[in-house]
Amino acid sequence: MNDILTIAMPKGRIFEEAAALLRKAGYKLPPEFDDSRKLIIDVPEENLRFILSKPMDVATYVEHGVADIGIAGKDVLLEEERDVYELLDLKISGCYLAVAGLPDTKMNDVAPRVATKYPNVAEAYFREQGEQVEIIKLNGSIELAPLIGLSDRIVDIVSTGRTMRENGLVEYERIVDVTSRLIVNPVSYRMRDTQIDELVSRLHEVVSVGEL
Amino acid sequence: MSQLFMFEKPLGMRDTLPELYEKKDRVRLSMAETFKLWGYQFIETPTLEYYETVGAASAINDAQLFKLLDKEGHTLVLRPEMTTPIARVAASKLLQDDLPVRLAYSANVFRAQQREGGRPAEFEQIGVEYLNEDTISCDGEVIALLISSLKKAGLEQFQISIGHAGFAQELFVQILGTNGRATALRKFLYEKNYVGYREHVQSLNLSSIDKQRLLKLLQLRGGEEIMSSAADIIENGEGKKAISELEELWNIVKDYGVEDHVKFDFSIVSHMSYYSGILFEVYAGKVGFPIGNGGRYSLIEKFGKKASATGFAVRLDMLLEALGGSQSETDCHCIFFSQERRSEAFQLAKEMREQGQKSILQDISGVNNLDAFTKKFAKTTFLIGGRNNE
Numbered sequence: 001m002n003d004i005l006t007i008a009m010p011k012g013r014i015f016e017e018a019a020a021l022l023r024k025a026g027y028k029l030p031p032e033f034d035d036s037r038k039l040i041i042d043v044p045e046e047n048l049r050f051i052l053s054k055p056m057d058v059a060t061y062v063e064h065g066v067a068d069i070g071i072a073g074k075d076v077l078l079e080e081e082r083d084v085y086e087l088l089d090l091k092i093s094g095c096y097l098a099v100a101g102l103p104d105t106k107m108n109d110v111a112p113r114v115a116t117k118y119p120n121v122a123e124a125y126f127r128e129q130g131e132q133v134e135i136i137k138l139n140g141s142i143e144l145a146p147l148i149g150l151s152d153r154i155v156d157i158v159s160t161g162r163t164m165r166e167n168g169l170v171e172y173e174r175i176v177d178v179t180s181r182l183i184v185n186p187v188s189y190r191m192r193d194t195q196i197d198e199l200v201s202r203l204h205e206v207v208s209v210g211e212l
Numbered sequence: 213m214s215q216l217f218m219f220e221k222p223l224g225m226r227d228t229l230p231e232l233y234e235k236k237d238r239v240r241l242s243m244a245e246t247f248k249l250w251g252y253q254f255i256e257t258p259t260l261e262y263y264e265t266v267g268a269a270s271a272i273n274d275a276q277l278f279k280l281l282d283k284e285g286h287t288l289v290l291r292p293e294m295t296t297p298i299a300r301v302a303a304s305k306l307l308q309d310d311l312p313v314r315l316a317y318s319a320n321v322f323r324a325q326q327r328e329g330g331r332p333a334e335f336e337q338i339g340v341e342y343l344n345e346d347t348i349s350c351d352g353e354v355i356a357l358l359i360s361s362l363k364k365a366g367l368e369q370f371q372i373s374i375g376h377a378g379f380a381q382e383l384f385v386q387i388l389g390t391n392g393r394a395t396a397l398r399k400f401l402y403e404k405n406y407v408g409y410r411e412h413v414q415s416l417n418l419s420s421i422d423k424q425r426l427l428k429l430l431q432l433r434g435g436e437e438i439m440s441s442a443a444d445i446i447e448n449g450e451g452k453k454a455i456s457e458l459e460e461l462w463n464i465v466k467d468y469g470v471e472d473h474v475k476f477d478f479s480i481v482s483h484m485s486y487y488s489g490i491l492f493e494v495y496a497g498k499v500g501f502p503i504g505n506g507g508r509y510s511l512i513e514k515f516g517k518k519a520s521a522t523g524f525a526v527r528l529d530m531l532l533e534a535l536g537g538s539q540s541e542t543d544c545h546c547i548f549f550s551q552e553r554r555s556e557a558f559q560l561a562k563e564m565r566e567q568g569q570k571s572i573l574q575d576i577s578g579v580n581n582l583d584a585f586t587k588k589f590a591k592t593t594f595l596i597g598g599r600n601n602e
Contacts, residue, residue, distance in 0.1 A: 063500065064500045064501075065499065065500020065501070066500065081327075083404070083501075084404065085404040085406060086404060086405045086406055086407045086408070087406050087407070088406075088407065089407045089411075181407055185500055186404065186495075186501075186502065187495040187496075187499065187500055187501065187502065188500075190371060190373045190433070190475065190477065190493075190495050191371050191495050191497065193433060193434065193475075
């Protein structure tokens with residue numbers, strides 16, 4: 001039986017904030033942790049193993065149990081709908097999902113199109129509004145779509161709004177607020193409860209400091 | 213429609229090749245043997261059922277059902293699980309004299325997968341149903357049998373987490389007053405969204421004591437020591453009954469001597485309103501998904517008979533994954549023969565088979581690559597040519 005706990009971490013924006021949070025919770029992470037290009041980082045002194053993945057894939061690793069725990073944005077959880085426990089709002093990497101487009105435009109009546117990296121979220125949102133729209137899945141630079149006439153609207157993540165402003169887009173509706181969450185595989189949650197409970201309570205303490 | 217490739221199978225459908233089949237068969241047999249030793253009798257039900265009856269009564273999501281039409285235009289479903297068909301048979305035939313009935317099954321069930329289509333859409337479930345008795349002894353027996361059969365199959369590292377469908381429900385109704393308001397919270401639990409659950413609780417117009425009671429629910433998992441914490445947050449009535457049932461179950465499980473594999477978790481809520489009492493999930497070390505689940509249900513009532521039952525189902529493919537890939541040893545003996553010594557070879561094979569030794573008779577002129585073929589067997593005997601040259 002191995003008692004190393006595996007944590008899936010998102011590469012990029014969220015990583016640094018998540019690593020800082022773990023340090024604040026008293027986990028001793030090596031300095032090279034932050035700029036390593038390795039995909040798997042072992043921290044034997046804490047009995048932890050980190051795997052670095054694309055943010056969108058974190059929940060997938062956790063659902064399949066190859067990672068016991070993960071740190072994933074709420075946007076990913078909404079989009080992927082993986083069968084994992086969402087245990088803690090880490091309150092980092094705050095941003096939101098929004099509908100945006102060129103100023104003073106309306107959705108095309110004949111062929112309303114929405115470009116997004118989040119096809120499930122976008123579809124559900126517009127369905128809720130009683131609208132049938134064509135969802136166009138893109139993998140990045142979503143802002144491009146309205147500029148070159150691929151779609152009237154985009155559904156994308158907004159953190160500062162700068163990219164949108166610089167490309168002359170405006171926000172039409174705010175869909176949902178997003179922060180990073182601590183997620184846990186259902187089997188690990190039950191079979192390794194003591195280890196996981198400890199990690200959760202240590203992180204919970206750090207996170208809830210700002211609350212009071 | 214894109215054109216089908218020649219070897220393509222419908223999405224989620226798999227072939228079971230001989231080596232895997234043997235492994236699966238061994239596991240199936242050892243589970244089945246245990247069921248039989250405990251006096252459970254195997255039954256079979258049809259693969260196809262009516263959508264309006266079994267399909268509608270089943271707890272499996274409508275979108276996951278494979279549907280087709282019969283000649284009269286009735287909608288049929290490929291059975292998505294075995295509990296509902298067994299409830300149908302039980303209500304119509306087996307419960308006439310109102311006695312407890314112990315049944316077992318191993319059968320393929322069908323569920324269309326919405327995500328990652330390659331996941332199995334047809335898989336084998338092996339399990340039992342203990343019908344028409346509502347004592348806790350009966351829940352205890354089913355759990356002990358589950359543990360015993362998994363051990364017999366060779367599984368060492370596993371855990372059964374037991375909850376109670378009545379507890380959370382009663383807690384919600386006690387605090388929130390109406391079933392409707394309880395549904396929202398149940399949904400968060402069911403979706404495993406504890407962040408959403410906490411936020412929802414905080415947003416409710418409740419005393420801080422009641423909020424604490426609701427939040428405490430999320431922490432109620434562990435050994436029998438959590439019973440007293442559970443008792444602290446619930447008032448009299450159904451909730452207390454849930455606790456006393458679980459306490460009794462714990463004592464039963466201890467008397468069976470299998471308590472090492474059992475933990476409690478009050479936050480387990482399964483399919484919306486499917487289970488009515490004690491329910492449980494089975495986890496194994498190496499697999500990321502539960503390998504089985506079960507509990508007490510009142511499904512038989514949907515078929516017009518008032519009877520309570522309990523049971524479990526284990527997914528054979530998941531169990532095999534949990535057991536890991538031990539190389540299946542070949543214990544087959546191959547007798548190569550040529551025409552001259554054919555009758556001698558047949559005689560030898562007959563003797564071996566009578567003694568229970570698997571043996572193959574192979575005409576040597578039918579094999580091109582003798583070396584490769586020989587490697588497949590534990591032992592070989594050559595009865596070829598005019599003389600004895602083994």
